Amino acid sequence: MAGTLEDHRLAGDSPVKVDRSTEARSVRTRRALGLLLMSAAVPGSAQFVAGNRAVGRLAMRAWAAIWAVALVVLLGLWLLRGPTLAVLLNGPVTSGLRVGAWLAFAGWAILLLDAWRLARPTRLLRPTRLTLTASTLVLVIAAGFATSVAASAFTAANNVSEVLRGGGDSSQKDGRYNILLLGVDAAASRDGVRPDSINVASIDARTGRTVVFGLPRNLQGAPFPASSPLHEQYPDGFRCEDAACMLNGVYTLAEGNAELYPSGNAGLMATREVVSETLGLDINYYAMVDMGGFQSLINAMGGITLNVGRDVAIGGGGSAVSGYIEAGEGVHLDGYHALWFARSRHGSSDYERMNRQKCVMSAMAKQLDPAVVATKFVELSEAGKDIVLTDVGAGHVAELAELALKAKALELTSVDFTPPLIVTAHPDLPLIRSTVVDAINAAEALDHPDSTPEVSAASPQADRSAGPEPSDSASSPTVPTAAESAPTEGVEVSAETAEAPPICTVS
Template identity: 35%
Template structure:
C-alpha cells in the first residue's frame, strides 16, 4: 500500500497543475458549486475557469436586474404555459449539468489518494454534493410542471361566449375591461347529493385600475327569476328559485350553446338581474372548499355567536363563538349552516369567509401547500376564464387587498325575495359601484366588528 502511494505521489503533474490533498480538493469542489470555475482556476486551467466564472457572474447579474426591473412581469410569466414548459426544460438541464460540473471540477484538482478508502469516501462525497446541487433546479422543474398542468387543466383556451346581458363579448384580447365582473359560485354537489344547486352566488365586480371590489350577492331563494339567454327571456316557473337556474341550463343546453350551459345561463341571468355584463364564472363544490381550506392549514375567523351544525358533520355539533382557526369542514359549515339562522345570515358569513381567505392566502402559505392546492383546483374548480387573460389577472390581488372589499347583499328588507323589484336591484347595484360605502360597510369592518379579538 505504501509503495503504491509513493508511486502516485511521484507521478509528475501536467503543466499548470498541482496535485493537492483530498480535503482541499473537496473544499474547492464545494466552492465550485457556488462559483463555477474556481477549481479550474486553481488547477491552472485558466481559460475554462474564466469562461465558467464569467458566465456564472453574468447570469447572476442578469437575474438580479430582471427581478428588480421587471418584478411584475416576471410574476406574470408564471401563468404562461409555453414559458412554464421552457422553465421546466431549463431546470432539468441545470439539474443534470450542475453535478457533472462538480465532477469535472473535482477531477481538475487531481487530489492525492492516501488510500483506497479515502478515494471511495471522496467520490461518495462528491456524488452527494452533486445530488444536493441538483435538488433546487429539480424543485423548480416540479413546481413549473404542476403550475403548467393546473393552468392547462382548469382554464379555458377556446373562444369565449357572449356576455350575460348580450351587450358584446367578453374581453377578446389579453387586457382587462375597466370593470371586470366574475360570478363566484358555490355548488352543493357532494357525497349522496346528486345534481348541483348553486346555493352561494356572488358577483365580484373589480375596478381593474384601483382594485376596488364590490361583492354583489343575490339570495338562493329569489323567485320570479327573469331567466335570460342573452337574447330573450326564457320560460321559467315563478315558483322556482334562482339556485335552480344552473340545473335548468344543463337540462336545456341549446339555450346558450356553451361548453357549460348551466353556468352560462346563470351568468346571463345574473347579469340581466343586476344590469352588468358577467365576463366569467368560477365554481367550486362543497368537497373542494373543504380541501382548499385544509390545504392552507385552516382559516382564522372571529365567530360572533355559536353556529349550530349537523352533528354528523362537525364533532360536537357547534362552532363556538370567538376567534379561532377553522378546519375545512368547520369552515364549510360556518358558511352553510342555517340552523337557528337564515339564508341571509349565511350569505353574510360566506362573504366573511371569502374576505378571510383573500387576506390570509399569503405567498408563503400558498407555496407551502402548492402541490395539494393544484390537485384540488385541477379536479374541483370549473371556470371559463381563458389562459390568455391570466397575466393581467395576476396583478389584481395586491390591488384588491390594498383597496379593500365592499359588499351589497340583496336580502329583506332591502328586497322582497318572493316578488323582487328587479328595477330597484339594478338601481342599488349602480349606486354601489359608484359609491360602495353608501350601501354597506367595508368587509374589513363588517367581518371583524363585535368579534372576540383575544
C-alpha cells in the same frame, strides 16, 4: 574554517532549503478545490480545463443557454407580464420545463462527480480528500434541492394551467372587472349541480377596491336577457306557478337544454346571463368553486379565523347533528370545520348561510399568507385544481393577482340582496340595479375624497306594492330606496335584517 550550515543561514549567505513535497501538496489541494468550484459555478468548465474539452464546451454552452432563457423570462415578466405568464402557464411548456430541470440536474451532478475525479483525490492527504469528497456531495445535494424546488414550481404552474383555460372577457367594464363567483356543494347525495352561493365581485381595475354583490339562491323571476336562448321560454323571467323556479335552478334548466348552448357549459352560461341581467353588470369571468373541496384548500393554507356570532351545527339535514362550531371572537377553523360552517343548514335560513359562505370566501382571500404560498404552493395548486372551474385566462391572471393584493389591504364592501332590501319572491329589479350603481359609486368615491358619490336617479319608493315573501314572514317588510340601502365602507348588510348582528365577520 568554514562555518556550519546554520551559521551560513543566519548570516544570509546561503540558500534556504525548501520542502518540495509540501509545496506540491499545496498546489494539488488548490487545484482540486478550484476544479470543484469551477464545476459548481459553471458546469463543464472543469472538464474544459482539465478533462474532455468537447464535453466541457458542450456543457458550458448548455449552461449559457439556461441563463439566456432565464434572462428572457425575467425580462418578459418585467415588460410583458401577461403574455409571458400565458406561455409559462401552458401545460406542455410546464411539463417540458419540469423534465428539463431534472435532466439539467442529472448532467450537473455527473459533471460535479467528474470534477472530483479530475481532482485526483487519491493524491491528496486524507483530511483534504475527505473535505473534497464531502464538498462534492454537499454541492450535488444542494443542486438536487434547487432542482426539486424548481420542478415543484413547474408542477404547481401545470396545475394552475389546468384551471386557467381562458374564454372570458378581459376588457374592462367601465373601469372594472366583474367576476361571477359560484359556490356549489357537489356532495354525492345531491342530484345535479345547483349553485348555493351566487356572488359577483366588482373590482376597480386601478385600485383593486372591491364590492361584492350577493344574490339569494331562492330569487324568483330572474330575467333572461333578450339575447339568451332561454328568453323565448321565459320572457318574463324564470318563474313558475309552483314557485319552484329559483335562481339556482337556472343552472339545471340550461343543462337540460344544452343544445341551446353549442359552445358548452350551458349551466354556467345561462347563470351568467341571468346574474348579469339582474344586477345590470357585464360579467368578465366566472369562477365556480366546489365547496366540498374547501376542506383540502383551507387545510393547505393553515385554516382560517373568523368572529362567529352564534353556534353553527355540524351535521343536520339528512344526518344527525354531531357537534357545534361555537360562537366567539377569533375562532380558528380547519378545513373540516370551515366546510361545515359554510354548508350547515340546521336551524338557519338560506340568507344566513349566504352570509357564512361569504365570510369563508373573504377569510380565504384575506388570510392567505404569502409565506404559506411560498412553502405550500404545490398543495395549494393541487387543491385549487380539484375545486375551481373558471374562464380566466393565463394571460390575465397576473393583473388580477395584483388587484387581489391591493384589495387585500382595503375594506371590502358587501351588499346582499335579501330581505328587507328585496322580497325574493317578487324582486324589484330597478331597485337592485340602482343599488348596484350606488354601491359602486360610493366605493369609488372612497379613493377620491373630494368627490361626492352619485346616487342613481330612478329609485323605487318605499310605498310601492310588493308581493309577499312566503318563506320569511307573513307581512312584507318595507323596502328602502337605493340611496337608503347603499352600503357604507366595510359594512355588510345583514342576512335577515339591517339591524341584526352579523352571523360572522373576518377576524
